[in-house]
Amino acid sequence: DSGVTQTPKHLIxxxxxxxxxxxxxxxGDLSVYWYQQSLDQGLQFLIQYYNGxxxxxxxxxxxxSAQQFPDLHSELNLSSLELGDSALYFCASSAKDRRxxxxxxxxxxxxxxxL
Amino acid sequence: xxxVTQSPEALRLQxxxxxxxxxxYTVSGLRGLFWYxxxxxxxxxxxxxxxxxxxxxxxERLKATLTKKESFLHITxxxxxxxxxxxxxxxxxxxxxxxxxxxxxxxxxx
Numbered sequence: 322d323s324g325v326t327q328t329p330k331h332l333i334x335x336x337x338x339x340x341x342x343x344x345x346x347x348x349g350d351l352s353v354y355w356y357q358q359s360l361d362q363g364l365q366f367l368i369q370y371y372n373g374x375x376x377x378x379x380x381x382x383x384x385x386s387a388q389q390f391p392d393l394h395s396e397l398n399l400s401s402l403e404l405g406d407s408a409l410y411f412c413a414s415s416a417k418d419r420r421x422x423x424x425x426x427x428x429x430x431x432x433x434x435x436l
Numbered sequence: 437x438x439x440v441t442q443s444p445e446a447l448r449l450q451x452x453x454x455x456x457x458x459x460x461y462t463v464s465g466l467r468g469l470f471w472y473x474x475x476x477x478x479x480x481x482x483x484x485x486x487x488x489x490x491x492x493x494x495x496e497r498l499k500a501t502l503t504k505k506e507s508f509l510h511i512t513x514x515x516x517x518x519x520x521x522x523x524x525x526x527x528x529x530x531x532x533x534x535x536x537x538x539x540x541x542x543x544x545x546x
Contacts, residue, residue, distance in 0.1 A: 377533050413479075425534060427479035429479050
């Protein structure tokens with residue numbers, strides 16, 4: 322158990338709908354990351370937040386948005402869903418170690434199915 | 437441009453047959469190189485962080501090594517439960533992004 326929690330575990334919805342995925346980081350971690358992993362594909366970095374502020378952006382679609390709240394939990398909002406958005410969505414959190422490196426610890430993921 | 441390339445894409449071993457996975461990277465400056473294990477449908481599980489060339493780390497049957505251009509994950513006498521996808525990632529200095537490779541899928545047959 323990495324200490325990162327994600328809810329829900331599974332989500333089934335229809336095209337055109339909007340969903341919200343939730344992530345709670347490890348205790349003390351200020352950074353939260355979101356990744357998308359489609360079937361048999363690699364991890365695609367979406368976005369990173371640090372202590373409530375957006376820090377880095379990857380290949381995140383305009384239909385997707387995220388935020389990190391004062392209690393450090395994060396939410397990923399996906400709207401106008403398409404069939405191709407079906408994937409595993411992972412959240413990770415990190416804290417800088419003594420070498421100032423961020424080692425990311427991943428949650429169990431949310432499996433999104435768009436029908 | 438920062439890049440991470442893993443090889444082979446897939447590796448099939450017999451139980452007890454030792455081998456190595458390769459991770460080649462190109463970054464302006466290395467802050468850290470990471471190895472993860474991922475089982476199907478699960479989140480990546482952290483294995484190692486390596487910081488500088490010459491560094492080595494071990495955990496059970498796994499040993500990770502680092503040079504200035506690549507890292508190897510050596511698997512000694514693997515067991516079927518070692519079957520998984522192994523991911524390599526790098527974090528460069530001067531930025532915040534972590535770049536993941538596509539992974540090596542390892543199959544160990546009893």
